[in-house]
Amino acid sequence: MATPGGGAELDRRDWIAGLEKGLSIIEVFDAEHPRLTATQVAARCGMTRTAARRHLLTLAHMGYMDTDGKLYWLAPRILRLGQAYLESARLPRAVQPYLQRVTAGTGETAFAAVLARDEVVYIARSGTHRHFNTGYMLGSRVQAHLTAAGLAILGAMGSAFSDPWLQRQILRPFTSHSVIDKDVLRQSIAHTRERGWAISEQQLEVNFRGIAVPLYDHNDALLGALSVTMPMNNESTEVAVKRILPVLQDTARAMRPML
Structure with a gap:
């Protein structure tokens, strides 16, 4: 019997840390935390503020995040990720x-x-x-x-x-x-x-x-x-x-x- 949602086994050589961190940042935003500072994101993701800020700015540049310069929040473009699953x-x-x-x-x-x-x-x-x-x-x-x-x-x-x-x-x-x-x-x-x-x-x-x-x-x-x-x-x-x-x-x- 298959194990739903368990995640695939991964050889350490194939692991991309940057991708994991970027996705983990997306996942910290929810109904209780709709808007966060880089410092708050860093604390919730277990990384430095500098690293969190760089990931947030990259996501904002790609259109997946909006910001007023201090707070960050998910942009509508993020819905593409879920819609891609539903369609494919x-x-x-x-x-x-x-x-x-x-x-x-x-x-x-x-x-x-x-x-x-x-x-x-x-x-x-x-x-x-x-x-x-x-x-x-x-x-x-x-x-x-x-x-x-x-x-x-x-x-x-x-x-x-x-x-x-x-x-x-x-x-x-x-x-x-x-x-x-x-x-x-x-x-x-x-x-x-x-x-x-x-x-x-x-x-x-x-x-x-x-x-x-x-x-x-x-x-x-x-x-x-x-x-x-x-x-x-x-x-x-x-x-x-x-x-x-x-x-x-x-x-x-x-x-x-x-x-």
């Missing part, structure tokens, strides 16, 4: 018709997600007009244990992968329902592995529920997860699972020979 990778294009099938069968927003190291990344989505704003945007990155898709992937990977993954996580609550006890989370992942599907309720946002199944290709390699995210409203867990899970499972089986 086979998986987002292959799953799209099947996401429409899930939405037609459930009336809910459907997603395909993959694991990228410690986070789940949503690479495709479909939705109804009724819940058009429900769930995640394309490219959204979320710590894996907070989502049904992430739990489905971690469960399918097995304890040899999920236990070390869990060990290195720093768990913080996003809602009053968020699980931050690693022993409880380890049991949840094991339970997901045993039954072959995952459910997540109010872990990232109050009154929202996710249900997911792992997604495999025709060679039994784990690719990611197929999921639905929806408002909980007054629907019980049992009713939601009965309504959503068979559609996800049937769709994942139908996709398998095509991936």
Whole structure:
């Protein structure tokens, strides 16, 4: 079984430190840190201020960064990187018709997600007009244990992968329902592995529920997860699972020979 998001093995002779540092600088900008000084970037990336400033100025020259001379922030051109993946990778294009099938069968927003190291990344989505704003945007990155898709992937990977993954996580609550006890989370992942599907309720946002199944290709390699995210409203867990899970499972089986 493949290891999603693990990164390829690299001979030391082929490693380009400058490229790694440039990409690490791009990754330090997020919702909590939208604008940073060169000194702040240096501290977050573990490099000198001089080196950070040179990388930032180079990225600004290439159009990937904007600056007022003191603060730096990502420029719209950075979207080209993510769009290039969505347009060139086979998986987002292959799953799209099947996401429409899930939405037609459930009336809910459907997603395909993959694991990228410690986070789940949503690479495709479909939705109804009724819940058009429900769930995640394309490219959204979320710590894996907070989502049904992430739990489905971690469960399918097995304890040899999920236990070390869990060990290195720093768990913080996003809602009053968020699980931050690693022993409880380890049991949840094991339970997901045993039954072959995952459910997540109010872990990232109050009154929202996710249900997911792992997604495999025709060679039994784990690719990611197929999921639905929806408002909980007054629907019980049992009713939601009965309504959503068979559609996800049937769709994942139908996709398998095509991936």
